[in-house]
Amino acid sequence: MPDLETVIGLEVHAQMNTKSKMFCGCDNDAFGKPPNTTVCPICMGHPGTLPAPNEEAIKKAMKASLAIGCKIQEENHFDRKHYFYPDLPPGFQISQYDFPLSTKGEVKFNISDDSGNKVGDVRVCGITRLHMENDAGKLTHRGEKTLCDYNRAGTPLVEIVTEPDLRSPEEAVAFAQELRRILIAVNSSEADMFKGMMRFDASVSLREKGSKKLNPRSEIKNLNSFKSLERALTYEIKRLGKKWEEEGGPLKNDITVGWVDDDEQTKMLRDKETAMDYRYFPEPDIPPLRFTKKDIEKLKAEMPALPSELKLKYEEMGLEDFEVRMLIDQPYFRIIFDKVAEETKDVKRSRSIVLTQLAGFIKSDDGKEKPDEDFVTEQIIALIADERITKNQEKEYLKDIVDGMTVEQIVKDKGVRDVDESEMEELIEKAIEANPQAVESFKAGKEQAIGAIVGWVMKESGGQADPARVNEMLKKKL
Numbered sequence: 001m002p003d004l005e006t007v008i009g010l011e012v013h014a015q016m017n018t019k020s021k022m023f024c025g026c027d028n029d030a031f032g033k034p035p036n037t038t039v040c041p042i043c044m045g046h047p048g049t050l051p052a053p054n055e056e057a058i059k060k061a062m063k064a065s066l067a068i069g070c071k072i073q074e075e076n077h078f079d080r081k082h083y084f085y086p087d088l089p090p091g092f093q094i095s096q097y098d099f100p101l102s103t104k105g106e107v108k109f110n111i112s113d114d115s116g117n118k119v120g121d122v123r124v125c126g127i128t129r130l131h132m133e134n135d136a137g138k139l140t141h142r143g144e145k146t147l148c149d150y151n152r153a154g155t156p157l158v159e160i161v162t163e164p165d166l167r168s169p170e171e172a173v174a175f176a177q178e179l180r181r182i183l184i185a186v187n188s189s190e191a192d193m194f195k196g197m198m199r200f201d202a203s204v205s206l207r208e209k210g211s212k213k214l215n216p217r218s219e220i221k222n223l224n225s226f227k228s229l230e231r232a233l234t235y236e237i238k239r240l241g242k243k244w245e246e247e248g249g250p251l252k253n254d255i256t257v258g259w260v261d262d263d264e265q266t267k268m269l270r271d272k273e274t275a276m277d278y279r280y281f282p283e284p285d286i287p288p289l290r291f292t293k294k295d296i297e298k299l300k301a302e303m304p305a306l307p308s309e310l311k312l313k314y315e316e317m318g319l320e321d322f323e324v325r326m327l328i329d330q331p332y333f334r335i336i337f338d339k340v341a342e343e344t345k346d347v348k349r350s351r352s353i354v355l356t357q358l359a360g361f362i363k364s365d366d367g368k369e370k371p372d373e374d375f376v377t378e379q380i381i382a383l384i385a386d387e388r389i390t391k392n393q394e395k396e397y398l399k400d401i402v403d404g405m406t407v408e409q410i411v412k413d414k415g416v417r418d419v420d421e422s423e424m425e426e427l428i429e430k431a432i433e434a435n436p437q438a439v440e441s442f443k444a445g446k447e448q449a450i451g452a453i454v455g456w457v458m459k460e461s462g463g464q465a466d467p468a469r470v471n472e473m474l475k476k477k478l
């Protein structure tokens with residue numbers, strides 16, 4: 001048995017988060033809406049209707065192209081891709097075949113461990129192409145019956161095809177996760193995995209180590225989570241390895257398989273379909289798309305910061321891998337952190353309050369409504385600026401802010417709990433009086449004797465005084 005190498009390439013489908021569908025005015029957000037209520041004669045493919053491309057979708061696809069380093073083709077067009085299946089009422093999908101929107105990009109990514117720390121060097125995966133198309137409807141099989149919901153039919157998709165550059169299931173997942181971050185960063189897709197907004201077809205083959213040859217592949221269709229992507233690939237690689245051992249070589253021809261989550265195994269669907277099977281031809285109802293260099297330059301100028309750029313910025317600020325990851329993946333915390341750090345110029349405190357404490361109160365994936373980020377930002381800045389608020393109180397105050405209170409209100413409500421200037425003066429006078437021995441020792445040069453006096457003030461204030469501030473005031477006084 002020779003040493004074998006795994007070769008993986010992905011086709012990624014991501015739903016674009018536009019207001020309306022790809023070729024009609026129907027609502028593109030069908031989430032939670034009754035089946036077949038966001039449909040019209042165009043997305044249902046009725047004869048005599050005409051598709052009109054969605055400008056917003058095209059812009060989002062162009063931004064996604066630029067973000068993955070692809071070159072936008074100044075001239076490209078839509079094609080009809082035919083297949084006959086009940087999820088596709090017109091009998092063809094409007095896609096792009098030989099002149100896709102963009103080509104030849106690359107995405108750099110890292111593999112991380114569970115706590116978000118980088119493992120190993122930066123990897124690169126080439127991108128073959130990105131094109132636009134419309135999604136199909138959704139079928140639900142119930143015993144003998146099949147239910148059809150066409151709300152999703154016509155949703156704009158970008159399809160991103162990679163080069164066969166990935167070498168393990170782990171790399172495939174890390175790449176897919178980076179791609180997800182990028183699509184979210186440029187606001188092309190919400191890429192919500194739970195809502196099926198991002199799906200993968202994974203092609204995999206084996207070859208002898210050192211060989212550059214591409215052997216026939218097995219294409220695993222329609223994986224809709226990172227977990228199933230990883231498991232399906234792991235399973236299929238093992239299966240192909242065993243087959244190689246038994247038959248002395250790779251697959252004889254390309255095949256298409258499905259992943260059955262419940263059985264944890266792949267299932268043969270068919271020999272792979274070829275372009276011929278789809279009878280592609282240029283979509284006669286939509287003129288070719290033409291972009292000028294100026295259009296593309298304008299879009300480039302509008303591009304938001306990409307995950308790779310954010311990563312550099314936060315690494316330079318001295319943040320840990322897991323903090324960087326959190327800021328990239330969770331724009332809610334990023335918006336707050338950026339403003340707080342900029343306003344207070346105190347990165348250390350901003351990290352501790354926003355990335356540790358606040359993140360403890362607000363979970364980004366629990367589906368609950370989060371408090372308004374401008375409000376939270378403003379209040380955290382006020383919290384840091386208010387010197388009367390001690391470290392001890394900070395966390396409790398933060399909880400109240402999350403619950404919608406302003407720092408001003410909290411201080412007013414919990415007034416007893418904060419030690420104001422005159423109260424503090426008084427406490428310090430008293431402390432000096434009550435601890436003559438410690439005062440004596442301190443004056444004689446025994447620095448640590450001050451600890452006893454600080455402790456007295458803390459106790460007297462019911463733990464509310466800020467020890468650092470007490471220390472400082474005492475030293476001044478003595």
Ligand code: ADP
Nearest residue numbers: 007008009010162163164203204205214215217
């Ligand atoms: P199709 O739509 O017919 O599946 P595409 O060219 O769109 O064809 O996609 C092919 C995908 O399969 C790409 O991601 C490519 O990198 C990958 N691929 C091609 N050949 C191999 C191979 N021998 N082993 C693994 N992956 C492959």
Ligand code: MG
Nearest residue numbers: 011201203219
């Ligand atoms: Mg394919």
Ligand code: ZN
Nearest residue numbers: 024026040043
């Ligand atoms: Zn419609």
